[in-house]
Amino acid sequence: MRVKITSAEILTLGKFIKEKSGIVLDENKAYLFESRLSPLIDELQANNYIELLEKVKKDYTGRLATRLIDAVCTNETSFFRDKSPFLLLVQKTVPDFYERSPNGVLNFWSAASSTGQEIYSVIMQLIDAGISPPKFKMRMLGTDISDTAIAKASRGKYTKFELARGMDGAKLHKFFLQTGDDWVIREEIRAMVAFKRANLLDPVTLTLLGKFDIILCRNVAIYFSQEDKTKLFNCLASMLNPKGVLLIGSTESLMGITDRLAKKDFRGAVYYEKA
Ligand SMILES: C[S@@+](CC[C@H](N)C(=O)[O-])C[C@H]1O[C@@H](n2cnc3c(N)ncnc32)[C@H](O)[C@@H]1O
Known part of the structure; x- marks a missing residue:
């Protein structure tokens, strides 16, 4: 189920993602947060994006942070791109x-x-x-x-x-x-x-x-x-x-x-x- 994200959540989560990966995601990318991170929210039984972030930060193995960054990456590519x-x-x-x-x-x-x-x-x-x-x-x-x-x-x-x-x-x-x-x-x-x-x-x-x-x-x-x-x-x-x-x-x-x-x-x- 798609979980709605608020502007404040985008700001907090966006800051974490930028620090970890360099990827800048702003308010225009609400759909990206929602479509890519809702499955993780469901799986971790978090009630919202701030709870998701707390769970990610608490995971001392770093695996959840890796999965979160992985989820927001755009892997768009193709063979012989631009020739x-x-x-x-x-x-x-x-x-x-x-x-x-x-x-x-x-x-x-x-x-x-x-x-x-x-x-x-x-x-x-x-x-x-x-x-x-x-x-x-x-x-x-x-x-x-x-x-x-x-x-x-x-x-x-x-x-x-x-x-x-x-x-x-x-x-x-x-x-x-x-x-x-x-x-x-x-x-x-x-x-x-x-x-x-x-x-x-x-x-x-x-x-x-x-x-x-x-x-x-x-x-x-x-x-x-x-x-x-x-x-x-x-x-x-x-x-x-x-x-x-x-x-x-x-x-x-x-x-x-x-x-x-x-x-x-x-x-x-x-x-x-x-x-
Ligand atoms: C749009 S794809 C481009 C792939 C390929 N270079 C091409 O031009 O077709 C961007 C890739 O950069 C990766 N990426 C994003 N941030 C990164 C980072 N901080 N370090 C390494 N890779 C990153 C993403 O996971 C994604 O696979």
Whole structure:
């Protein structure tokens, strides 16, 4: 049953969610709180959103906080989203890396990987361009704050509706196996990526992930405040190796956010390079 949320509850809960994840949810998002959190309210037998928050805060394991953040995350994604970043990677960024370090290990990070479509698209595009292990060494990492997104990404199993968004027939048959109505990514592709939970606003956890040559951080900072965007992109800049490249979403910009990354363009695709 959908539980109505008041303006005061939005304010209190919104503050907690922003502190934990960076996601800014204001009064216009009442429907989002109600549709996504009512099931948790029911399950925990809370009478309202303030009681829900109290139960979450009392849970010393932190599991309820993780579930609450998970519930309000928007995991919207698709295969080959916006197309041009994937061409940029195979036509310029990745070849440039192997030209600089022919025997090097390419460190690649999808920093808000959601349910995995983004990083699997990168791998498929690289393989189709003849860039794959063992000749080309790479470490591929996908992280997200959402446990359910990470679990789905790790399974690599998609419905035909999810595949209809961006996947062409040739790649589908080359890289997936059908299981009932769904399709699962082939094991050799799945095994190329490690998925783990990481909060982009937790610099200590991020630093432990190591350094990267390419970072994709697309369509996540749109939910953050200006201050959190600055913190995030300065942190990502420090996690890039020299000449490292950052890709953001097609509607996003780093103008006025950080000067540690220089904006570049390749055949109409925008990317940022460590300055
Ligand atoms: C709209 S999806 C974008 C997915 C993919 N990058 C793309 O462009 O298709 C945003 C993702 O960011 C994740 N997210 C939100 N806040 C986060 C945070 N603080 N740390 C890590 N991931 C976060 C959400 O769980 C969601 O999966």
